[in-house]
Amino acid sequence: MTEAMVGDVRVPASPREVSETLGIRDGAAFRLTPGKITHPLAQGRYQxxxxxxxxxxxxxxxxGRVISAATASSEVPRVDLLVEPFAGGASASLRLVGDGTVERILLADADPLVASFWQAAAADTDRLIERMQHERSTYVQRGGAVAVERWDYWRDWRPAAGVSEATARLETAVKCxxxxxxxxxxxxxxxAGPIGGRAQTSPYGIGCRWNQQGLEERLRFIGHLYYTGRLVDVWLCDWQRTLEDVPERFPQLIPSRVVAYLDPPYLEKSEKLYRTSFDPHGGYAAASDEAAAQTSERVGxxxxxxxxxxxxxAQFRWVLSYDADHTLIQDPRLYARREMNPSSQDRELLGVHRWRISRRLLSTRYSASGKSGKRAASELLLTTxxxxxxxxDEEFxxxxxxERAAQATTR
Known part of the structure; x- marks a missing residue:
């Protein structure tokens, strides 16, 4: 696993505590029985x-329905690990490990802010909560110019040279x-600016989304998942490195006891929503104005x-979700094919299968960066x-x- 730079400080791609406690490097975590999830938020609405x-x-x-249905077959007897390479808010993984659909989860994200947050939430929960309490009582709760100045501080903050890796990770998590x-x-x-605007004249001020008690409970839930062995690890790496490393770390789970859930950035305008976005040169790039302009032309x-x-x-099963876009199933370079098509060499050396790719449409509502709140949308679900x-059925x-409607519009 590689390291990443946050300011002038190197942040490891995986917290040292995880490697030592769970033996992540040789897959020893799966020779241990995970503890029982007893935190009440396991069944909570917001996790x-x-x-x-x-x-x-x-x-x-x-x-959860898709995965549970698959485990009724002889091909997928159970799902021991759910991997989320675009972790982000990780809401799907938290829900599915909390309700017992999957045994354990592994989170990964290419953004150092996001990955550091999940690493600290997992392995340094108490200190992250203490820092969160300090930020709220000293700055956010006071509101107005004091809170906006602190917002500016964190926008510009980078770890000072010479600080320890643990401190750099914790403070990066606080920034996130x-x-x-x-x-x-x-x-x-x-x-994107502070909630309530820089003048803070809106009835919804900068701290309106800072529910201290609720956030503390959610952070303790993350720590609980980590210490019970349900959250196996958090990796700072992109989707490809994640998918390539899983078979090396957990060979005993390949091909059908591990499932990847991928919810990549939007096909369009992802650089406007995410701090890191797909980069034309590989991996991800910081979404500065200049980088976003260069990236947007080749996000596709x-x-x-x-x-x-x-x-x-791909050496193990996967589920992929996208905003429903006809391009996804029309373009042969995307998912027009209805089955995987590995080379004979990858089939022989890596054991890649010719699994069929199923397609389903779902209706959902989700948040975006508009002013209208959550919007209804159709979601395309692809899975092996x-x-x-x-x-x-009516849901799937x-x-x-x-597809026929898409073909009619292209004639």
Whole structure:
């Protein structure tokens, strides 16, 4: 696992405590029996401490249905690990491990702010809560110019040279949490301003999304999942490194006891919502104005790269969700094919399968960066879980009519 730079300080891609306690490097975590989840928030409505643009927590029950149905087959006897390479707010993973649909979860994100937050929430829960309490009582609760000045401070903050890795990670986590709870729509991006505006004349001030008691409970839930072995690890790396590393770390779970859930950034305008976005040169890039302008022209290229990997090289089962866009099932470089198509070499050396790719449409409501709150949308769900087990009913609709409508518009 690689390291990343936050300011002038290196932040490890995985917290040292996780590696030592759970033996993540050799897969020893799965030779241990995870503890029972006893935290009351396991069945709670809100579990993630982060507000995330485009958060699709409403999809979690549907995802749970898909995975539970698959485990009724002989091909997928159980799901020991759910991997979320675009962790973000991680609402789906938290829901599914909390209700027992999956045994354990592994989170990964390419954004150092987001990954550091989840690492600190997991392995340094008490200190993160203490820092959160301090920020609220000293700055956020006072509101007005004091709170906005603190918002500016965290926007510009970078770890000082020479600080320890643990301190850099903790303070980076505080920055993520502070900006997420005080910025419009929770967007970690330079063009989004503080809630209530800089003048703080709105009836909804900068601290209106800072529910101290609720946030503390959610953070303790994350810590509980980590110490019971249900949250196996948090990785700071992009989706491809995550998907490639899982078979190396957990070979005993390949191919059908681990499932990846991928909810990538929007096909369009992702650079306006996320602090990091798909980058034309590989991985992710910081979404500064200049970088966003360069990235937006070729964001689609990286969606093509993801599609190519999932179609041809993925070594374990996956579920993918996107805003329903006809391009996804029309473009042969995306998901027009209805089955994986690995090379003979990858089939022989990596054991990549020719799994069928099932398609379903779902209706959902989720948050975005507009002023109208949550909006209704159709979601396209693609998966390599056994086709005969994927639900087909009023909730999980066939894509046939939708596909025919797309073909009619292109004639």
């Amino acid at each position: 993630s401490p982060l507000r995330y643009p485009g958060a699709k927590s409403a999809l979690a029950p549907a995802l 949490l502070f900006l997420n709870r005080t910025t419009f729509s929770g967007i970690l991006h330079g063009r 290229d990286l969606h093509l790269k993801l599609a190519e990997y999932l179609r041809e090289r 879980l056994p086709p005969s087990t994927v639900p087909l 609709r066939s894509t046939h009519e939708w």
